[in-house]
Every structure is written in structure tokens, then in C-alpha cells.
Amino acid sequence: MLDAIAGNLLKDFRIEFRRRFALNIALSFAAITTLAVSLTAGGVRLAAQTQAMLFWIILFFSAMNGLAHVFTREEEEGTALFLRVTSPAAAVYTAKLLFNIAVIFIIAAVISPLYAFFLNVEVASPSAFAAATCAGCLAIASSTTVLAAIVAKAGSRGSLFTIISFPVVLPPLWIAIGATRAAIAGNTVAEGVVFLLAFSGALIAVSYMLFGHIWIEE
Amino acid sequence: MAITRLVYIFMPAAVILAFCYAPTAALLGETSRLLYFHVPLAWVSVLAFAVSGIAAIVFLADKRGRFPGIEDSFHNSASLGTLTALLATASGSVWAKLMWGSYWNWDPRQTSIIILLLIYSAYFSLRSALAGKPARGRLSAAYLVIAMTVMPFFVFVVPRVFLSLHPDPVINPDMKIHLETEMRLALIVSLVAFSLLYFYLLELLNRLSRIRNAAEVSPHE
Known part of the structure; x- marks a missing residue:
């Protein structure tokens, strides 16, 4: 099982390293939107609530x-069937989840300093900000991975993924914005972080149970 | 059918109790009568989503096909849940306009129900995208189960994390109904009536689905 997870994860990282499709698109999008927000703000320092909101909208x-x-x-490259035959469903899900967590953490690691630099953000509690960002990213990755599997099977790609993901991701996004605002203002974020971790745990547990039904074709 | 007779007894009783028996609440006046329709509609929307989620789990776990109409059941229940959630939102908005001066205030409970509606509109979009595919039932059932996992975070957790203007005589941390005896009786009868109406409509929709499926299998008989 662990070998299958490691093998799948390594394969995904190799493909991403070779093509850099997901990261290139995500990072370019993040840079463009951050610059656009900074340009339109015109150097004005925004309120903590607005800064937190824009940060999570860009990240999301x-x-x-x-x-x-x-x-x-x-699905597009026709390798899904091969993957179904060679790896257990749980190993595929775990590898894809870990890959998505890594992707969103990289995106957050790039966006955070970029955003702070261009939007003149002064974070009163950097450790709380990091905790809120990590917990929020974990919640987004854990809820979207299983939905990505559903969308891949549905055939209609981009728009459907956003439509079905948005309502599921909205509670962690909402809480993450509140926690980030608190971190920028120097307040405690523990309640928000606990909510985000509980949400991630619940979604990962349910995803594990459902993934076999989504992934395996009858 | 027993449930039909019960609906015919409880529904008029609920209307009579709401308008003729229950007193008006202090400060709220006649607008408080909306409680006997808004709360049961919100309750039925949650009940319908819970039933559709449980039916979706049964559908996914049923490898031997012991429950042949279960796919239609969870879909029909989600449809009824969406309808009652829309009606609960509309009735709540009317009350908000009368009490708070605007139809929409982004109160945590209003936000919760609108996000719940978004989840189920996403479910119907997914089902449309899967039309004609053999995996339609499995994938839409899986999405419903995910939606059911997220629902408690909306309905119960978020309104407790954020401050709300929403009155809490029914849903509150004490888990008790803070109402006068007459009002409580009217509310309980209304809750029972709307729950029975939901099961009655669900059974009707399920029968309709069975007829439609039979007609598709043998269209010339």
C-alpha cells in the first residue's frame, strides 16, 4: 500500500516537474491577480478584512x-484505466490528495510574500497567519480532491469543477478569511484553525469511503 | 394510505392553530405567525437533505440491488429539499424585511441556507452533466454524501461561531423551545404536518418515477 502511494506520488511529481502545467498556470494566475489588485488599490493600505478577503480569493x-x-x-491521457488496474483505489486517492496538498502549499508559499509585498500588508502575528493559511489550504485540498475525481468522470471539465467545488469549499474559505483577518490584526486564530482541521478531517474520512465508488467502474 | 389521511388531519389543524389559537409574540405582533410556517419549512429542508443523503449511502452500499428505486428516492428527496429551502428562504426574507428593514442581511443563518441551496444547485448541475452516463447514480450519490458531510458545518456550526441577529427560540444552545405553551403546541403540530406532507410528496414523486421508468422500459405496452 505504502509503495503504491509513494509510486503514484512520485509519478505525479515527475509529470508535474516535466510539464509544470498545474503550477505554472496557478502561479501565473496568482501573480496576475495580485498585481491587478495592487494596481487598482493604487498604494492605499486596505483594511484587515479586505486584505484577508482578497488574499483568499486570489489563493482559491x-x-x-x-x-x-x-x-x-x-482521464484525458487515457491512463486512468491503467491506474485502476495497477493501484488500489485508496493508494490513488492518498497520492492525489498529498499531491494536491503540496500544490496548494507551494501556491500559498509563493502568493503570501508576493501579496504582502505588493499590497503593503503588515501581519501582526506571522505565526498565526501561517497557521491559518496552512489549515485553510489543507481544507481546500481535502475537499476538492474527491470532487476533482467526480468531475473527471463527468467529462465536462473546468466550469463544472468550480460550480460543484465552490459551495463545498465556502465554509472553510469563510472561516479562513476570518482567521487570516484575526492574524493580520494580531488576534487569536485557534478557533478558526480548529474548525478548518475538523472540516479537513471529516472531508478526508468521507472521501476515503466514497473514492472506491467514484473511481472503480462497474 | 395512512400518511395521506394524517396529512389531511394535521395540515388544516396546523393552519387553524397558527392563525386562531396561538397568541402573537410580544414586540413581534402578527409577524410572529410566520414562525409556524418558516420553521417547519426550514426543518423539512434539513430532513429532506438528511433523507437524500442516507438514501444515497444506501444506494452506494447496495451491491445486490435490494433497493431498486433508491436512486429515484434520493433525487426526489433532494428536489423536495431544494423547494422547501427556497420557501424557507423566501418566508425568512419577508420576516427580515418586516423586522430588520431589508430582505437580505447576510445573517449567519441566511448565509447558511443560501450556501445549502448552492450545494444542491451544484448537485443538479452535476446530474445534468452526467445525463446518459452509467455512472450517473454513483457519482451524484457520492456528491450528495459529501454535501451531507458539509451541511452540519453550515447549519449548526457557522451560526454559533458568528454573531447572529436571528431569534433563537427553537434552535439554541439550550436545546429547548423557548415559547409559550400555546405557541409551542402550534409549532409542534405545524412541524408534524409539514414532515408528513414531505413524506406524502416524496411517496408521490417516487411513484411517478416508477411509472416513468416502467414506461421507458416498455413504451408500447
Whole structure:
């Protein structure tokens, strides 16, 4: 099982390293939107609530471009059937989940300093900001991975993924914005982080149970 | 059918109790009568989503095909849930306009129900995208189960994390109904009536689905 997970994860990273499709698109999108927001703000320092909101909107839409790709690529290139035969469903899901977590963490690691630099953000509690960002990213990745598998099977790609993901991702996004605002203002984020971790745990557990039904064809 | 008779008894009783028996609440006046329709509609929307989620789990777990009409059941229940959630939103908005001065205030409970509606509109979009595919039932059932996992975070957790203007005589941390005896009785009868109406409509829709499926299998008989 662990070998299958490691093998799948390595394969996904190799393909991504070779093509850099998901990360290139996501990072370009993040850079463009951050610059656009900074340009339109015209150097004015925004309120903590607005800064947190814009940060998560940029992060969410940048990530949406890359997260679905992990399953749609398998269906488009015809490798899904091979993967179904060679790896257990749980191993495939775990590898894809870990890959998506890594992708969104990389995106967040690039966006955060870029955003702070261009929008003149002064974070009162950097450790709380990091905790809120990591917990929020984990919640987004854990809820979108299983939905990416559903969308890949549905055939209609981009728009459907955003439509079905948005309502599911909205509660963690909402809480993450509140926690980030609190971190920027120097307040405690523990309640928000606990909510995000609980949400991630619930979604990962349900995804594990459902993935076999989504992935295996009768 | 027993449930039909019960609907015919409880529904008029609920209307009579709401308008003729229950007193008006202090400060709220006649607008408080909306409680006997808004709360049961919101309750039925949650009940319908729970039933559709449980039916979706049964559908996914049923490898031997022991429950042949279960796919139609979870879909019909989700349809009824969406309808009642829309009606609960509309009735709540009317009350919000009368009490708070605007139809929409982004109160946590209003936000929760609108996101719930978004989830189920996404479910119907997914089902449309899967039309004609053999995996339609499995994938839409899987999405419903995911939606059911997210629902408690909306309905119960978010309104407790954020401050709400919404009155809490029914859903509150004490888990008790803070109402006068007459009002409580009217509300309980209304809750029972709307729950029975939901099961009655669900059974009707399921029968309609069975007839449609039979007609598709043998269209010339």
C-alpha cells in the first residue's frame, strides 16, 4: 500500500516537474491577480478584512486552476484505466490528495510574500497567519480532491469543477478569511484553525469511503 | 394510505392553530405567525437533505440491488429539499424585511441556507452533466454524501461561531423551545404536518418515477 502511494506520488511529481502545467498556470494566475489588485488599490493600505478577503480569493481561484488537473489528466491521457488496474483505489486517492496538498502549499508559499509585498500588508502575528493559511489550504485540498475525481468522470471539465467545488469549499474559505483577518490584526486564530482541521478531517474520512465508488467502474 | 389521511388531519389543524389559537409574540405582533410556517419549512429542508443523503449511502452500499428505486428516492428527496429551502428562504426574507428593514442581511443563518441551496444547485448541475452516463447514480450519490458531510458545518456550526441577529427560540444552545405553551403546541403540530406532507410528496414523486421508468422500459405496452 505504502509503495503504491509513494509510486503514484512520485509519478505525479515527475509529470508535474516535466510539464509544470498545474503550477505554472496557478502561479501565473496568482501573480496576475495580485498585481491587478495592487494596481487598482493604487498604494492605499486596505483594511484587515479586505486584505484577508482578497488574499483568499486570489489563493482559491489560483488553486482551482491546478487542483482538478490531477484527475482530469489521467482521464484525458487515457491512463486512468491503467491506474485502476495497477493501484488500489485508496493508494490513488492518498497520492492525489498529498499531491494536491503540496500544490496548494507551494501556491500559498509563493502568493503570501508576493501579496504582502505588493499590497503593503503588515501581519501582526506571522505565526498565526501561517497557521491559518496552512489549515485553510489543507481544507481546500481535502475537499476538492474527491470532487476533482467526480468531475473527471463527468467529462465536462473546468466550469463544472468550480460550480460543484465552490459551495463545498465556502465554509472553510469563510472561516479562513476570518482567521487570516484575526492574524493580520494580531488576534487569536485557534478557533478558526480548529474548525478548518475538523472540516479537513471529516472531508478526508468521507472521501476515503466514497473514492472506491467514484473511481472503480462497474 | 395512512400518511395521506394524517396529512389531511394535521395540515388544516396546523393552519387553524397558527392563525386562531396561538397568541402573537410580544414586540413581534402578527409577524410572529410566520414562525409556524418558516420553521417547519426550514426543518423539512434539513430532513429532506438528511433523507437524500442516507438514501444515497444506501444506494452506494447496495451491491445486490435490494433497493431498486433508491436512486429515484434520493433525487426526489433532494428536489423536495431544494423547494422547501427556497420557501424557507423566501418566508425568512419577508420576516427580515418586516423586522430588520431589508430582505437580505447576510445573517449567519441566511448565509447558511443560501450556501445549502448552492450545494444542491451544484448537485443538479452535476446530474445534468452526467445525463446518459452509467455512472450517473454513483457519482451524484457520492456528491450528495459529501454535501451531507458539509451541511452540519453550515447549519449548526457557522451560526454559533458568528454573531447572529436571528431569534433563537427553537434552535439554541439550550436545546429547548423557548415559547409559550400555546405557541409551542402550534409549532409542534405545524412541524408534524409539514414532515408528513414531505413524506406524502416524496411517496408521490417516487411513484411517478416508477411509472416513468416502467414506461421507458416498455413504451408500447
